[in-house]
Amino acid sequence: MTEAELLAGLPDAAFRAALLLARIGAAAMLVPGLGEAEIPAPLRLGVALAIVAAVFPVLAPALPNVPDAAADAVRLVALEVLTGLWLASLARLLATALALALQTAGGLLGLANVLVPDPALGSGATALGRLGSLAAALLVLSSGLYALPLRALVESYALMPPGAPWPAGAAAEEIAAAGGACLSLALRLAGPFVVAAVLLNLALALVSRVAPQVPVFVLGAPAQVLVAFALLALLAPLLLPLFAGDLRAGWSALPGLR
Template sequence: MTEAEFLVALPDLAFQAVLLFSRLGAAVMILPGLGEAEVPPQIRLGLGLGLVLLVLPVLAPFLPPVPDAAAEALRLVTVEIVIGLWIGGMARLLAMAFSVAMQAAASLVGLASVLVQDPAVGSGATALGRLGSLAAAVIVLSGGLYALPLRALVDSYALIPAGGSWPAGAAAEELAEAGAAMLALGLRLAGPFVMASVLINLALALIARVAPQIQVFFVASPGAILAGLGLLALLGPPLVATFTEALVIGWASLPGLR
């Protein structure tokens, strides 16, 4: 390409880069691991721009040129942002399952009153819930699982080309299914703590029935907490393995990968 041809094509290339960044950048801002609140916005912005530089030469022939009307350009950019948030949001929902499971475990073992700030849920969370959020980010980054949502983003251009219409109805249905999958996984991970809580409470009820003069709650509460923490230490590796496997399977069905 000569310099004159490049100058003529520059407006289209600039607009196409903006379209790419709208989808990729919006997703990177909320993707698990890469888009954590602890990651500075400048780094997330740099990641989005780096992805644009990588995929622009490949996808440029399939991207629309600069439209004549500003309203049409704004519509295209808005649709791309929504698509990026949709794909990134589905990936984020499934990754929240570990935090949900640990939040439930904290309530079951008597640690619900120990609250810390957790940017992942936007409000105060239990200490175990915060541990679950950090553990999920570490698992995604250390295991290289972040490559699956990124690949889904790039491959989504074959499923939903830039400039096309966004299937809002199907997207809402898939988002609801992702939320249901997250809750199901969270409950599955929290299952051992549910069983432990039931057994402990049954034992306490029997003790209170046999010896009503004993303040069972105050005596057994520290023991229940220790038992819950011991169960977490014992089941930590299987829980991480189950969560990792569920992430791989769940993210394999993201738009663009299935």
Template structure:
């Protein structure tokens, strides 16, 4: 019994270092992951989740993690690499989920609600109320549909793809961020495509009416119709938009580093 206690005490410093190493990656990712890393969630709750992930992953990951480096420079490089890896994975997932809020910005412009009515903690003070609503819907859908589990699973499995202490793939990191930004923008434009077409036809019709009745204040009278028609179209298309967004997230998350 005394020998087992002595072995446990001897292993505690190594386990503490491994726990701190895992926390670097998990903490950086949890602060950015969609659904659980929203700005509306207090940082203490997000950090508590990161600590819980550390306790869950420590028994499985500890045997494969490196030992404490003898030099401070090696320790700093190891910690910096883990923080950057976690932030990279969290950022990739965050960029992809911004598609719904970006679509809300485009829709607001098309229906005449482009003025900064309500700020957004993510998109900034220039976000519209509609974009803010869809941004909150993003967090709610991530939690309600269980999509948040896919980035977390990819984060846990990323140790097999990006082991601690390995070379930092700078080119691959930049390429992955650019690709995710492109995918997010493409999905946002797909979500807002019906409103773009409706705005084109609506403004073309207004121009024709203004040409035929030059003395009528067509655009002043058409502004309420544009807003009412745009919101009605949004009400009709919102279920399909959310379904398309969810399918886009499911397919995009499967391409995260470490995902199956």
């Protein structure tokens, strides 16, 4: 390739790189593990740029050239950002299941008064919910599960090439299915805590009925806290592998990996 041909192709190459960065960069801000609020945005952007540089030689030939109209270029970039956010949201929804499960456990077992702001659960998150968010991020990063959403993101170019019509109906169905899978997993993870809360409250009600002079409310609060921490210590070695297995199975079914 001559110098003149290289210079003539620079605008198209720059536009293709911008399209890659639009999808990959948008996903990098939200994808589990990499897109956590605790990770500085410049670091996430740096990782996105590194991924773009790695995949550019492979994906660039299939990307469109610079459109003649500026409106078409803006539309292409906007669709790429939307696609990246959509794919990352599918992965993020399932990863939120552990935080939702422990948030439910904290509310049922008397730990709802200790509120800790959490990017996923909001300002009303309990301490256990926040612990679930951090544990999920640590598990994703330490086990290498973060590679599955990133691989799905790269493979998505074959499934949804830039410039193709946006499949709004299918995208909405995928989001609904991911939300259902998140709730299903969260309920299974929170099941032991729900059972423990019901049994504990039944026991306290029975004590109140049999011995009205016993200060049930005074004794019940510390008992709930003790049961919560005992259950968490007992079940954590079982819940984390279950969560990781479901996460791997769910992320293996992301668009582009099926």
